[in-house]
Amino acid sequence: MAILLYELVGRDAQRPFSPHCWKVRMALSHKGLDFETVPVPFTEIPTIEGGVTKIVPLIRDGDRLVADSFAIAQYLDEAYPDRPTLFGGPGGVALSRFVESWSQRTIHPVVTSFAVRDIHDFLAPVDQAYFREDRERKLGARLEEVQEGREGRVDGFLKAIAPLRALLERQPFVGGEGPLFADYIVFGAFQWLRVASSFQPLPEGDALSQWFERCLDLYGQAGRKVPAAA
Structure with missing residues (x-):
């Protein structure tokens, strides 16, 4: 099952722009993980996953939800140690x-x-x-x-x-x-x-x-x- 990445967009849902969401996009690609994106404008962030977060990026990996770009990167390295490292130790x-x-x-x-x-x-x-x-x-x-x-x-x-x-x-x-x-x-x-x-x-x-x-x-x-x- 692909990881879901909730990311910030403007009026065009195909143009994500948040610096923090781009960190996670690149991190997921670096790890070679399958992921799907869910575009979210500013005013809809409180509705994500039943109101679990006030910020994006947020990922859902199975039953695990992780917010904050740095925390997500750490999670990806810990959860997928067989994939290329994001930190090198x-x-x-x-x-x-x-x-x-x-x-x-x-x-x-x-x-x-x-x-x-x-x-x-x-x-x-x-x-x-x-x-x-x-x-x-x-x-x-x-x-x-x-x-x-x-x-x-x-x-x-x-x-x-x-x-x-x-x-x-x-x-x-x-x-x-x-x-x-x-x-x-x-x-x-x-x-x-x-x-x-x-x-x-x-x-x-x-x-x-x-x-x-x-x-x-x-x-x-x-x-x-x-x-x-x-």
């Missing part, structure tokens, strides 16, 4: 925790500032109302004000992620010669931006851009099957 789990913490504090806020109004426009009307109220309360400003002037923030962003760019000049993946869950953590953030917004800050030919293209090509071009925003 306990040390990899700890290092991936650092990558997750760094990504959510360094990349995610900037992606939000680059694309928060674009994400709003990507959603169905009922979700737009929820998203605007929730994000403007959290950000303390209108979505349009947050996104305004994004071109002027690109250089600062590229400097902030310079350690990642330097690493990828020396090796093809964050995980080394092949990808690990740490790669999918960072990939999810840039895929979020790619799917939801036409604004793309990465320079063509940059080591990070080349890494992102390699990630898009993984697992039969799984990342490319969802088109970039026009």
Whole structure:
């Protein structure tokens, strides 16, 4: 029986965009596991599996429900130890925790500032109302004000992620010669931006851009099957 992955979508159910859900999509593909996706907009998350979760991604594997992308990755490695590892051992789990913490504090806020109004426009009307109220309360400003002037923030962003760019000049993946869950953590953030917004800050030919293209090509071009925003 295939694993079910509940994942966040906008008005187009074929365009999942959540960075956390993309981590799990890639992790399932990495493990070579059969899975089916269940598209869920923001305002329907409380209805999933009888209200068991307030967040996605959520997976159902038989009678087991697991929420949170990192917890799901750990579960997959523990439940399917005969499949390719996502972490490469306990040390990899700890290092991936650092990558997750760094990504959510360094990349995610900037992606939000680059694309928060674009994400709003990507959603169905009922979700737009929820998203605007929730994000403007959290950000303390209108979505349009947050996104305004994004071109002027690109250089600062590229400097902030310079350690990642330097690493990828020396090796093809964050995980080394092949990808690990740490790669999918960072990939999810840039895929979020790619799917939801036409604004793309990465320079063509940059080591990070080349890494992102390699990630898009993984697992039969799984990342490319969802088109970039026009």
